[in-house]
Every structure is written in C-alpha cells, then in structure tokens.
Amino acid sequence: MPRLSEVTAALDALWPPALAEGWDAVGTVAGDPDAEVGRVLFAVDPVQEIVDEAVKLGADLLVTHHPLYLRGTTTVAADTFKGRVVHTLIKNDIGLHVAHTNADRADPGVSDALAGALDVRVVRPLVPDPADPAGRRGLGRICELEHPLTLRELAGRAADRLPATAQGIRVAGDLDSTIRTIAVSGGSGDSLFADVRAAGVDAFLTADLRHHPASEAREHAPLALLDAAHWATEWPWCELAAAQLDEISDRHGWGLRVHVSRTVTDPWTAHAASNPAPLSTFGAPN
Template sequence: MRLSHVIAALEKLYPPSWAEPWDAVGLVCGDPDQEVGRVLFAVDPVAAVVDEALEWGADLLVVHHPLLLRGVHGVAATTPKGRLVHRMIRNGLALYTAHTNADVADPGVSDALARAVGLVGGLRPLKPAADDPRRGLGRIGELPEPMTLRAFTALAASGLPSTAWGLRAAGDPDRTVRTVAVCGGAGDSLLDTARAAGVDVYLTADLRHHPASEFMAFAEHGGPALIDAAHWATEWPWLADAERALTGSGDAAGKLETRVSTLVTDAWRLHDASPGTATPSPGTASDVIEGAK
C-alpha cells in the first residue's frame, strides 16, 4: 500500500495533534507515493536499527524517538544524523515518528508498560488529558494481589527486556504494594502527581538523585516507593501494541509485513556491580533485589 495510506492509518491511532508543542512527530523522510510492504518498529532511529531495517528489506521504519527533535539547518552526510537521512533516502526507507502523541494515546506507551510489569485491568491515566479523561500521561493500575516492593521489583524486571541499567528500587523492600503508577520514558515531572494519587509505588525511567531523594522523604510517611528502569526498556513494550494496531486497522489489514526490532538501543551498555573499596558511613544501607535485571 502507499506510504500516504500507512501514515493515515498511523495518524488515526496517534494523531499528531496530541503531541507536545516542542515535539517532532510524523514523516521524517520518504515519498508519500512510494509503495510500502514491510514495516519495522523500533524505539530509536539509530544506525544499528537502520542496518536491521535495510537488511530485512523494510520500506518504512516507525520509531518512538525523533531523529531530528531540535531544529536543524541541514542534513549533510558529514554528521551522524545526516548520514542516516542520506542512507535511508538512498535505499528507499521512509522514517516515521510517533512520540508524545503515542505517550498519551489510549492505549499508548504506558498501557503497554503497565501490562508488562504485571498490572491488571482498569488502567487509568496518571495525568489525564484536558479534553479526554481516557487519554493522558502515565497509567495507574492494580497488581493481582498485594506483594512486597522487593517482589514487585523482581516481577517488573521479569516483564521488561533486559538492559545494563536494570531496575533500582527506593523504599522499604518489605513494604506492601498493590496500587502502581507507571510512566514510560522520563517521568520525574510526574513525581508529585504520583504522590498525590496515593499509589504505593511509582515506576518510571531517568530518575535523578535530588528529585528522588526529596520524593523519598514522603515515603517515610506513607508516600509511594520508587522504581527506576531503563528508558528504552519502559518504551519497548509499546512497539508490539503499535504493530498490532496498525496491522489490525481497516486500511492496512493483511497488506503489510511487520516486525518489532529486538535490538537493545538503550544508551547504557555496561553495568558493574562488583564491591567497591570505599566504606559507607555507618547507618547507610542498600538492597540488591534478587532477580532484577
């Protein structure tokens, strides 16, 4: 089918109007009149993913993260991103981005994350959209039964793809949790929202030391625990949802061959948990969650 028809199907699922004003979504390169037979889904438009797409013979690469998020004045092949653009155009590979418009969709990125870490039924937005309470950032859901933070961290790790970053939990490992908030990608802007929602634990990515430390002061008085996962890992589960949604749409049903990339494109590649030689001050403690990847 024509690329323009595939784009139309994608934009019914993830309308560009839902994207944040600063975002860059939609068609990055490609001729709307070209024919598309194979579509690869990936989180990041990096060289290894373009290699995979071209080796498989894909006509379209659908990604979550924008290649050109900030304004550019040229795409000369003298830069890494410019070389990617030239290579895709030369080989007839179109590139399409669904980013914050996919984050707030119903279902969207955080719905897939919620299911991956074991939440069941009745998902609702952590921060609903102003014009539709079913859409919005993050999701809140319930575990099938209460469990300790330690057990939930291991459960979440088992449901997400393995990365060097793994999962890190802040809070009493033995506290009981059942109501969980999640946000795919960088979610520290929703820390206060998660606390106000009264959840037992908030799982997201890219948590920084100072906001996390300040947030954990509330945990001592019943506030949520925190789990920090790899950015890429929290968004990867959405790819299969997007693939199913596209191939199940009326215009595209039965017309496209699709694949989800399993390449780990998280920026962090090495994790060393060997004991250090420095001695912590008395009273400090950390817990290694067994089974966390």
Template sequence: MPVLAEVISALDALWPRGTAEDWDAVGLVCGDPDTPVDSVLFAVDPVAEVAEEAVRVGARLLVTHHPLYLRGTSSVAADSFKGRVVHDLIRNGVALHVAHTNADRADPGVSDALAGALGLRVVGPLVPDSADPSGRRGLGRVGELERAEPLAAFTARVAAALPATAQGVRAAGDPDRPVRTVAVCGGSGDGLFAQVRAAGVDAYVTADLRHHPASEAAEAAGFAAGGPALVDAAHWATEWPWCEQAAAQLDAVSDRHGWALRTHVSRRVTDPWTIHAPSAPADHDVPTTTPGAPN
C-alpha cells in the first residue's frame, strides 16, 4: 500500500503543478505525507457533501478539480464552511489534493474528457501550450464528429452525454446548421472566442457563457457568415467527465506499481443551481402586456 506522498507524486506526474496558472491554488491542501492510502475519491468540488462522501466510502485521499482556497486564507477555523471541510477531512484521516488548471492543460486533460463524452475525435488543443514540443498539451480541444449533424441534434447529444443539471444545455445558432468540427473547453470558456473563431469550427461547447461575449460572438458569426454556433452547458457538468478519466489514469498507475488502490468517482451533482423554470418559447416577441397587469 502506498503512502500519501507516493500517490501525490504520481498525481503530480499526471498533472504537473508547474503548468497551472499563476493565480491558481493546486496541490496538497491537507494530509500527512506518511499516511497509507488505499482508497481515493475524485470529485469536481470540495464541498461539504463531497467531504462527507469521502469519509463514508473510506477514502484516504479526496482529489478535486476545483480548489478549496482559490484566493488564499489566513484561517482554517471550523466557523466557516471551508474551515469545516478541512476539519472534517483531517478528523477522519482524509487528505485533499487539487488539480485545477494543471489538469486543464494536461494530456489528457479536462477537455479531452469532455470531447470523449461527446463522441469527438480530438485533433489537437485549442490553445497549444508553447512549452510542450509535442503540441498535445494546452487549453481546450478541437475535435470532429464521425459525421455532421444539425445543431439541434448536436445540442441534444451534449445534453444526453453530460450529467443532468437544473440549467440543462442551451445553444445559439440556426438549429439546422450542420455541425462536424467542434471546439470544447471544460469550465468557463468565453475568454477563448478569438481562438475558437481562428480554429474555424462549426460549434463551440463550453460553460458559463455571459450575455455580452456570447451576443457579440453570435452577431460576429452572422456577420462573417461562418463563425461557430455556441453550446452552453453547466460548468460542473462540463468538468465532471474528467473525474472518471482521472480515476482511470490513477488506476493505471496503481496497476503498474501493484498498489491495489480503490478509486471512486463522486456522482453527487454539486452544480450550485437547483431549480429551472422553463420560459415561453424564445422564437416570438415579448408580449405587449405584462401577465397579471390591467390592459
């Protein structure tokens, strides 16, 4: 059975900390490097219910994609929800390790997992890492479907492939537009529109698309007659496939070393949105009167 330091060394080889963004907070958050580890849980968010799940399944290490303390802290007191997570993990002998933007840039990384879930054949990164001579690492991925399909059908494909969330999946573009080449970026991706347009893809799948960048991208696509359609899914849902990919990667390492680790993937939906109320169809004008108001 390996100790925590050995497992962390293996994770750092998969997702080198040095490739993380300067503003990021990755690596070991809590845990004794000399503690034996026989079970690992992978999840997107280090929230209380995931920490509780780690304890319940007997994990000795919780690996999450999102940092617990992204902006740093001067206290881990249990009088805050983040401090409570740290206390609960330590009290139950569970370490916490974070792989965030270093997992985004990795080969394979977060966007590879997203592309695989959608049935795309990856042809390369959307934004190559200049430090990678192989040209395989970087942000986002560009892929292609086996055959083209209408945007409406592709949007349904995305919704069926990703875990269900209250938000669901929405798209901007002609429903009948053919989609064959696709750029993907797990997590927030509206900062990569310039690279997506340069890639010349038919559609872009990402999360957290804000009104103004999305509106400008859609208008530019119509003006240039060739920009990508946009497909927007929940942040958590676009990154969750990485958990299964990461668990499989650690399984392979464990098999090579004879560690006999047990890996688990959390299936708890930790997307913060819990309710979705469908509005009226979006293909007609706003009513001239407000419901409930006098005419």
C-alpha cells in the first residue's frame, strides 16, 4: 500500500496548491505522512457525520472539497465541533486532505464535473487562468447544449441530475425561453456576473445567488438564472476526483479502494413552498 505522503503528492499534482486563492486553506490537515493508505473517502464537507462515516468505512484518508479550518484557530479542544473532528481523525488514524479553490481552477475541476452532471459540453473556462497557456484552467465553465432546451426543460434536467436537496433549483427568467449556451460555476457564483455577461451566454447555473446581484444581473441583460444548493453543485466533483485517484492507483499498482460519500451535508434540511396569493389578500398597508 502507498504511504499517505505518496497519495497526497498525487492529489497535489491533480490540484496544485499554487492554484488556490491566497485566502484559502488547502492541502493535508491531519495524518502521518508515513502511514499506509488502503481506503479513501471523498466528500464535500469535513463535518462530524462524514468523519464518522470514514471511521465506519475503515478509511485511512478523507479528502474533502471544503476546508476544515479556513481561518485560524487557537484550539482543537474536543468540546468544539471542529476540534472533535480532529480528535476523531487522529484517534482512528485517518488523514484529512483538502482541495478547494485549487480544485475549482484545475483542469478538469469542479465546474467540469458540474457540466458533466448536466450533460453539457464544456467550451472554455468562464474566467481563464492567465498562467495557463492551453487556456483550459480557470473558474467556471462556458458550455453548449447538444440540443436547445427551454429554461423549463433545463431546470428540470438540473433538478433530475444534481443531488436532491431541500432547496431544489430556483429559477429566474422566462421558462419558455430557449437556452443554447450556459455558464456553470460550482459553489458560490454571484461574483462572476460580469464575466457571465461578457460571455454572452443564455443562462447561468451556480449556487448561493443573493437578491441584489441576481436582480441587477437580470436588469442588465435577459439572462436566465438557475440557483442550486451549494453542496449539490460541488458534489459531482467528488465522483470525478475519485475516478482520477482510481486511475492513479491502477497505474501505480497501489490497490486503493476509493469511495464517494452520498451523505447529504447541505445545511438546509427542509423546504416549505409558499402558496402564491394576490398581495391584496394580505390587506392594505397601515
């Protein structure tokens, strides 16, 4: 079996830490570099439920997209939830490795996996990495649909093919409009609206869209918006990443057993649909 340091070196080659944003916290968080690794679990969030799953699975390494400690800390005491995660990992000899914005920018990366889940063809990055002469790395992806769909049909496809969450898919735009091109960005994407407008696409699918940026984007241009749950837009990367590590394991004869967690760790757990009613039924303002 390979050592942890060998596996994490392979992961860093897939998602170079140098691609990460300066504020990010990526790389190995816990684990003995000389420990042997036989089983790996991929997940989006390094929360206790996922760590407990890794323990039950007998995993030697947990790879997550989101960092455990994005900002500094002064304690790993087990009476804090992050400290409990650290204690559980160490007690069970499980390493933790994080690939966050470096996986967002990689080729292939988080948005490639999202495009694959939606069955749309990637054309180029939405925000190209200027350090990549091949023009394949960067944030988000600009994609083409094989056949035009209405916004209604595209939203239905997203709801069917992304993991189910309480939020589902929020949509802004004319449901009967025709969509031929779409920008996608896994995770929070409303900082990318200027790039989306410059790309001239028909629709933008991402997560965590806030009222004001979304409203302003709609006023700027007839852009259809699809807002999915943050976790749901990034989970497809886990399957892509697991397949990449599987291929490396086969090539090196490591014999790794690689798994993807299907535990839903989106923080929203229920959705109460409103009953649309005329504003007049609520009475006149005082």
